[in-house]
Structure formats: C-alpha cells, structure tokens
Amino acid sequence: MIKIYGMETCPDCTHVKEQVNGDGRYEIIDIGSHVRNLKEFLRLRDSSSAFDEAKKNGAVGIPCFVLEDGTVTLSPEDARLQSRPLETGAACSIDGTGC
Numbered sequence: 815m816i817k818i819y820g821m822e823t824c825p826d827c828t829h830v831k832e833q834v835n836g837d838g839r840y841e842i843i844d845i846g847s848h849v850r851n852l853k854e855f856l857r858l859r860d861s862s863s864a865f866d867e868a869k870k871n872g873a874v875g876i877p878c879f880v881l882e883d884g885t886v887t888l889s890p891e892d893a894r895l896q897s898r899p900l901e902t903g904a905a906c907s908i909d910g911t912g913c
Contacts, residue, residue: 815839816893819855820877821846827877829898830890840893845876862886 818840820827834840845855859865859875864886868875879893880886890897 815841816882817841817843817880818877818893819843819845819851819858819880824874824876826898830877830895833890833895858886864888 816839818827818830818834820830820842821844822828823846831842834842843851843854845852855876855878858878858880859869864878865875865888868888875888877890878886878888879890881893885892887893
C-alpha cells in the first residue's frame with residue numbers, strides 16, 4: 815500500500831486525492847486532521863533526504879508518498895499518479911506563486 819501524506823487545504827494534495835478515491839492501493843493521511851498524523855509526517859520529513867529541496871525552498875513537502883518498498887518521494891508519478899496541471903492557478907505558498 816502507498817501512503818500519501820497531505821492536507822485538505824493543499825491543491826496538489828486534493829488533486830492526488832481525487833485520483834485515488836476508493837482505490838485500496840493507497841492510504842491518505844491528512845496531516846491536518848490530528849496532531850498524531852502531523853508528528854508522523856514531521857518524523858519522516860526530519861529524517862528523509864527526499865525533503866531536502868523542499869525544505870531549502872521553504873515548502874512543506876506535501877503531497878508526500880511512501881511507496882511499498884519504503885521509498886519516500888514527492889513525485890506523484892513515482893506513485894503512478896499525475897501531478898496537478900500548473901495552469902489550474904491554485905497556490906498554497908506564502909507568496910502565492912505555487913505550492
């Protein structure tokens with residue numbers, strides 16, 4: 815099963831969630847729904863080099879995917895999903911330029 819860490823308020827996360835709704839191969843973990851989920855995600859973020867670029871750019875690093883083999887990635891394509899098209903215009907970064 816592929817774990818997906820994200821939040822309901824993140825446009826990239828909701829795009830991914832729409833693709834996996836009802837698909838038992840994926841587990842959505844909303845890091846904003848309970849502090850336990852947030853702590854689990856932060857532990858992963860603090861220990862995985864997959865987040866180095868995101869942290870350098872001031873990004874949260876969601877959606878985040880933990881593949882069946884334990885690989886951590888921020889690429890939906892690695893989880894056999896599609897990234898959100900950039901032309902949708904939604905943004906969740908502080909400066910409004912993206913997510």
